[in-house]
Amino acid sequence: MSKFAYVSVLLGCILGTAWLEVFLRTKVYRRAIRLVLTILPVLVVFSVWDAYAIAQGHWTFDDRYITGITTIANIPLDEILFFIIIPICTILSFEAVRSARNWEAGDEQAR
Amino acid sequence: MTYTELTLIGVAIVIALDFLVFKTKILTRRVFWVSYSIVIFFQLVTNGILTGFGIVEYSGDAIIGSSTPKDAPPTFLGDGRIVFAPIEDLLFGFCLVVLTLIIWVWLGRNGVQRDPKSGPPRKIVERFLGIK
Numbered sequence: 656m657s658k659f660a661y662v663s664v665l666l667g668c669i670l671g672t673a674w675l676e677v678f679l680r681t682k683v684y685r686r687a688i689r690l691v692l693t694i695l696p697v698l699v700v701f702s703v704w705d706a707y708a709i710a711q712g713h714w715t716f717d718d719r720y721i722t723g724i725t726t727i728a729n730i731p732l733d734e735i736l737f738f739i740i741i742p743i744c745t746i747l748s749f750e751a752v753r754s755a756r757n758w759e760a761g762d763e764q765a766r
Numbered sequence: 767m768t769y770t771e772l773t774l775i776g777v778a779i780v781i782a783l784d785f786l787v788f789k790t791k792i793l794t795r796r797v798f799w800v801s802y803s804i805v806i807f808f809q810l811v812t813n814g815i816l817t818g819f820g821i822v823e824y825s826g827d828a829i830i831g832s833s834t835p836k837d838a839p840p841t842f843l844g845d846g847r848i849v850f851a852p853i854e855d856l857l858f859g860f861c862l863v864v865l866t867l868i869i870w871v872w873l874g875r876n877g878v879q880r881d882p883k884s885g886p887p888r889k890i891v892e893r894f895l896g897i898k
Contacts, residue, residue: 689879713828754885758797762874
């Protein structure tokens with residue numbers, strides 16, 4: 656356990672889902688513009704929630720296990736990375752299921 | 767507001783966004799519920815690490831259960847917790863996952879990199895999953 660405990664969990668999430676892009680051909684990283692445009696609003700909304708929760712003392716972080724780098728509104732860098740990486744893993748899982756099963760998701764054609 | 771209250775409001779908001787605002791209706795799709803089942807399993811594992819080791823600690827004033835104890839792991843199951851994490855985290859995760867997929871699908875529907883579409887799986891995966 657170290658300052659990198661939290662980010663190690665996130666690294667595990669990225670590495671644990673990376674094979675989906677290769678073996679299920681999810682093409683999520685290849686659609687980088689769509690991926691970034693999805694992450695940005697999610698990152699903003701959940702950073703606001705995080706900032707409020709930290710300010711209110713809903714949750715705290717053990718200094719021994721986070722990088723110690725703080726971004727805006729006392730949000731640890733580790734948390735910002737969480738709100739980027741978890742959406743990526745989510746979309747990879749979603750596109751992997753579509754790849755395997757060909758189920759409709761509602762974005763197949765323009766409406 | 768407590769964490770409990772915020773998660774309930776959050777769930778109501780993402781449901782409204784899915785059905786009324788973006789009209790993506792991903793909550794009616796089989797692909798959503800199957801992929802969410804996979805995500806929730808890994809959420810329990812990774813969040814269990816973050817909360818079980820006390821990397822993230824919670825105040826009993828904000829959740830249904832009690833505060834994360836000092837220098838001891840919280841309850842594994844019970845006292846408002848599931849795999850060390852407050853059950854509120856499941857709703858928080860639900861909001862995060864649903865909001866992400868609403869925007870992802872909405873962008874695709876509006877022509878933002880609808881292609882290249884996912885799939886097909888590589889042959890070795892098809893054999894492993896017993897599909898095709």
